[in-house]
Structures are given as structure tokens and as C-alpha cells.
Amino acid sequence: MSNPQLLTPEEKLVDAKKLLSLPRIVVICGSTRFMTEMAEADLRETKAGKIVVKPGCNMKSPNALWSDPVEAKALKVQLDDLHRAKIRLADEVLVVGDYVGDSTRSEIAYARSLGKPVRFTHPEIDPGV
Numbered sequence: 001m002s003n004p005q006l007l008t009p010e011e012k013l014v015d016a017k018k019l020l021s022l023p024r025i026v027v028i029c030g031s032t033r034f035m036t037e038m039a040e041a042d043l044r045e046t047k048a049g050k051i052v053v054k055p056g057c058n059m060k061s062p063n064a065l066w067s068d069p070v071e072a073k074a075l076k077v078q079l080d081d082l083h084r085a086k087i088r089l090a091d092e093v094l095v096v097g098d099y100v101g102d103s104t105r106s107e108i109a110y111a112r113s114l115g116k117p118v119r120f121t122h123p124e125i126d127p128g129v
Helices: 009-019 032-047 069-087 102-113
Strands: 025-029 051-053 092-095 118-120
Touching: 025 032, 025 102, 025 118, 032 051, 032 092, 069 102, 092 102, 102 118
Parallel strands: 025 051, 025 092, 092 118
Antiparallel strands: none
């Protein structure tokens, strides 16, 4: 009698998405300076029948939620962790904009380490990480 191999959490997620007949999930990544372009990409991807997740706030815009520097630093860490969770949930990544900074480069590397396909609105900026 052979022991069945246990599924990894990632494999369980893939199976659950199939059982639920979920459309593909795309996560939008990029500098928050491209929030307008991210909204446009969201519309295009949604029209194409995909579930879209993207950054939920732009800490470069003034807001009382991150006006305190200490709280802002903690929030940035929390938001980075949340975005990595979005990458784990997604089937693919779409990088928006014509610039890749350190945070986006890190997200691309993370996505690729998980075997997620990464697309670019500007393919020439692919850092190849």
C-alpha cells in the first residue's frame, strides 16, 4: 500500500480555485506613482474576465492614516506583507508602468520564485530577476 503524497498549500489553493470555477486572478504590481495606470489596467483585466487585486492605498498621497512617521513605517511593512499575500493568491502578475524600483523588483523576484508568470505593460523594463 503506497502513501498518497500530501498536497502543498499552493497545490491545495490551485485545486480549490478549480473546484470553485474561479477565473484567473491577476495581481497588479508597480510603483504607486502609477496608480492611474493601475486603475486602467484593472479595467482592462476585469473586462478580460479576470479577478484583479492591486495595491489598496498610495502612501505617497497625504492621509491621516499614515501621517505619523512611526505608524507609517509599521503600515508600510504591513502593506508589503499584504501585497506578498496577494501575489501568493494570484495566478499571474502584471507589472504596470515604465519604471521598476526596489520594491517592485522584489515583488517580481518573489512572484518568479513562486513560479508565477509575470507580464509587463512595458516589457523593456523587465529586470530579469
